[in-house]
Amino acid sequence: MKNDNTITIQNLKDLDLLVQQIRRLEQANERPEKKALQQYMSVFDNSGAPAIIIENDMLVSRANPKFEELTGFTKTEIEGRLKWPQFLVEEDRERMVRYHTLRRIREDKAPEEYECTVVTKTGQLKYIYMKVGMIPGTRRSVASFTDITSLKLTEQALRESDRRLSTLMGNLPGMAYRGSNDARRTMTFLSQGCRGLTGLDPAVLTGADAGGYADLIHPDDRKMVLAVIQKAVSQRRAYEMVYRIRLADNDGEKWVWEKGVGVFSPEDELVALEGFITDFTDQKRSEQALVQENIRLRSSMKDRYQFCGIIGKSPAMQQIYEMILKAAASDANVIIYGESGTGKELVARAIHDTSDRNRRNFVPVNCGAIPEGLFESEFFGYKKGAFSGAHVAKKGYIDMAEGGTLFLDEVGEISLHMQVKLLRAIDQGGYTPLGGNEVLRPEIRIVAATNRDLKMFVQKGLMRKDFFYRIHIIPIHLPPLRERKEDLPLLIEHFLKKYDKQDHGELISGRVLEFMNRYEWPGNVRELQNVLHRYATLNRLDLVDTDAHEPEGRLPDFRGPIEEQADVPDFRTAVRRFEKALILKTLEQSRWHREAAAKRLGLPVRTFFRKLKALDISSA
Numbered sequence: 001m002k003n004d005n006t007i008t009i010q011n012l013k014d015l016d017l018l019v020q021q022i023r024r025l026e027q028a029n030e031r032p033e034k035k036a037l038q039q040y041m042s043v044f045d046n047s048g049a050p051a052i053i054i055e056n057d058m059l060v061s062r063a064n065p066k067f068e069e070l071t072g073f074t075k076t077e078i079e080g081r082l083k084w085p086q087f088l089v090e091e092d093r094e095r096m097v098r099y100h101t102l103r104r105i106r107e108d109k110a111p112e113e114y115e116c117t118v119v120t121k122t123g124q125l126k127y128i129y130m131k132v133g134m135i136p137g138t139r140r141s142v143a144s145f146t147d148i149t150s151l152k153l154t155e156q157a158l159r160e161s162d163r164r165l166s167t168l169m170g171n172l173p174g175m176a177y178r179g180s181n182d183a184r185r186t187m188t189f190l191s192q193g194c195r196g197l198t199g200l201d202p203a204v205l206t207g208a209d210a211g212g213y214a215d216l217i218h219p220d221d222r223k224m225v226l227a228v229i230q231k232a233v234s235q236r237r238a239y240e241m242v243y244r245i246r247l248a249d250n251d252g253e254k255w256v257w258e259k260g261v262g263v264f265s266p267e268d269e270l271v272a273l274e275g276f277i278t279d280f281t282d283q284k285r286s287e288q289a290l291v292q293e294n295i296r297l298r299s300s301m302k303d304r305y306q307f308c309g310i311i312g313k314s315p316a317m318q319q320i321y322e323m324i325l326k327a328a329a330s331d332a333n334v335i336i337y338g339e340s341g342t343g344k345e346l347v348a349r350a351i352h353d354t355s356d357r358n359r360r361n362f363v364p365v366n367c368g369a370i371p372e373g374l375f376e377s378e379f380f381g382y383k384k385g386a387f388s389g390a391h392v393a394k395k396g397y398i399d400m401a402e403g404g405t406l407f408l409d410e411v412g413e414i415s416l417h418m419q420v421k422l423l424r425a426i427d428q429g430g431y432t433p434l435g436g437n438e439v440l441r442p443e444i445r446i447v448a449a450t451n452r453d454l455k456m457f458v459q460k461g462l463m464r465k466d467f468f469y470r471i472h473i474i475p476i477h478l479p480p481l482r483e484r485k486e487d488l489p490l491l492i493e494h495f496l497k498k499y500d501k502q503d504h505g506e507l508i509s510g511r512v513l514e515f516m517n518r519y520e521w522p523g524n525v526r527e528l529q530n531v532l533h534r535y536a537t538l539n540r541l542d543l544v545d546t547d548a549h550e551p552e553g554r555l556p557d558f559r560g561p562i563e564e565q566a567d568v569p570d571f572r573t574a575v576r577r578f579e580k581a582l583i584l585k586t587l588e589q590s591r592w593h594r595e596a597a598a599k600r601l602g603l604p605v606r607t608f609f610r611k612l613k614a615l616d617i618s619s620a
């Protein structure tokens with residue numbers, strides 16, 4: 001505090017200084033001169049905080065303008081007329097009188113600072129925080145106030161909303177939580193719903209030496225739960241999952257549904273996880289019952305001639321349908337063996353579509369078409385700027401398949417080096433997108449496919465044993481078309497219906513059908529599909545005869561497209577038709593082995609696959 005007239009008491013600290021100053025003058029035995037006193041009184045009056053001087057008999061002898069403002073009484077109404085307790089609510093009076101008396105017996109006996117409630121002239125209540133000190137050598141005290149009404153009201157509103165929230169949470173059919181992001185899932189708060197859900201009192205799980213919530217999670221689900229949380233938190237998004245918990249006292253288990261989110265500080269540090277967990281047992285049980293019922297119904301269906309878009313009613317295909325349903329009901333990895341064109345991808349899709357992953361992605365990857373150098377970026381993705389040319393971040397296949405199915409077609413083409421990386425990614429180790437630093441732990445199911453003998457690959461050292469055993473859990477062997485000729489009529493009918501706008505179906509004579517029946521179908525269903533597609537669009541039936549004898553009247557052979565297409569409208573169309581015919585012919589010669597066809601044409605595998613797509617051959 002400075003010693004001039006411009007000084008004001010801005011707050012309680014200034015009041016302290018004022019009292020100390022008076023005390024010093026007293027101690028120095030220098031009676032404050034009239035002028036100095038006047039100065040102090042002026043400071044008192046100009047104080048930014050309400051202040052009063054209280055006499056021994058509790059009469060207020062001086063009040064500053066701020067106090068007038070606070071209470072609505074004027075100086076004339078207050079000074080020498082009103083006693084301090086008269087400004088207080090009934091409940092506070094006794095306490096204030098006690099402090100007042102104590103302070104005069106021994107100053108340090110009474111608290112210096114406290115809260116009380118003042119009643120204004122109009123009867124309004126004001127919450128105040130006050131500080132009181134004795135004026136040395138006198139029986140007077142000086143009190144200064146801070147109006148904390150709005151603070152108190154906010155506090156009350158907060159308490160009320162807290163109360164309402166906890167009533168609400170207490171009555172919810174589940175438990176709300178706040179906890180740390182650690183492997184034990186330490187909880188700092190659990191709503192009362194904890195008892196109903198887990199059989200445990202919230203205090204048991206939140207106390208200082210409580211075991212973490214992770215202990216309640218079923219051991220088979222724990223890894224998945226932690227991985228889902230880590231992944232969501234690292235991507236700043238909410239997590240949601242269904243898993244099992246074990247109940248207290250070995251009282252069985254429950255399925256629960258959890259949804260939560262990471263809470264971040266303004267400095268962007270993860271401070272907690274908050275969310276909600278609710279009983280999901282009934283829903284899960286009815287879902288499981290439905291899947292079982294589905295399996296039962298489907299298994300009991302006799303003579304199924306098609307399943308999830310797969311055509312075939314041979315006993316071999318019936319067995320495949322059973323296998324698909326069994327694989328769909330489990331979460332284990334699947335490997336599909338079969339020659340090219342037997343429908344391995346169709347089977348993989350059917351497993352995905354009938355499993356409870358069907359709301360997430362099915363991501364097909366042709367491992368044979370990815371050059372070694374691009375493998376990592378294709379599978380793991382990359383961040384923007386990870387390498388020159390990475391102008392935008394790109395998701396990898398693994399991330400795209402999160403929660404769903406990753407279909408690894410031609411899995412035998414994956415190099416040993418990449419097998420290690422993939423294995424680590426899908427097991428505990430996780431993976432990091434190129435140019436990134438967070439470790440992602442995927443939750444995917446792998447369905448792989450191959451037309452090679454993978455056991456032989458392992459023996460020859462072309463496939464790692466651990467990788468093989470990781471993917472070879474449920475094997476499905478798709479029979480080639482020549483071993484299920486009884487499916488031919490159904491397939492022919494199906495494809496002609498699909499492609500034939502002019503209804504050539506009737507034009508396929510008995511002799512041609514017979515020929516088709518004897519034909520070996522090296523390209524399996526894909527070849528049959530392409531032959532019929534061409535037949536429907538070009539009115540030509542091309543088959544490369546192997547051992548079968550052609551029917552009388554010969555099927556038309558492959559002919560040069562230019563002579564045949566005399567009505568070519570332009571150069572580009574002509575080139576396109578030529579390319580298509582050439583590729584089809586080469587595919588036939590390579591028994592529909594696409595890599596072999598690419599090699600024969602001297603094209604890089606990727607380019608060849610692009611062409612197949614552009615010319616609509618792969619989907620034909």
Ligand SMILES: Nc1ncnc2c1ncn2[C@@H]1O[C@H](COP(=O)(O)OP(=O)(O)OP(=O)(O)O)[C@@H](O)[C@H]1O
Pocket residue numbers: 309310311312338339340341342343344345346347409449451525526529594618619620
């Ligand atoms: N049983 C079937 N019913 C209907 N269409 C089928 C059937 N089998 C295969 N197809 C069709 O044949 C084509 C090839 O099938 P798919 O791609 O699933 O075979 P694949 O075994 O994965 O072949 P590849 O090993 O060459 O990748 C697809 O267009 C598919 O729709």
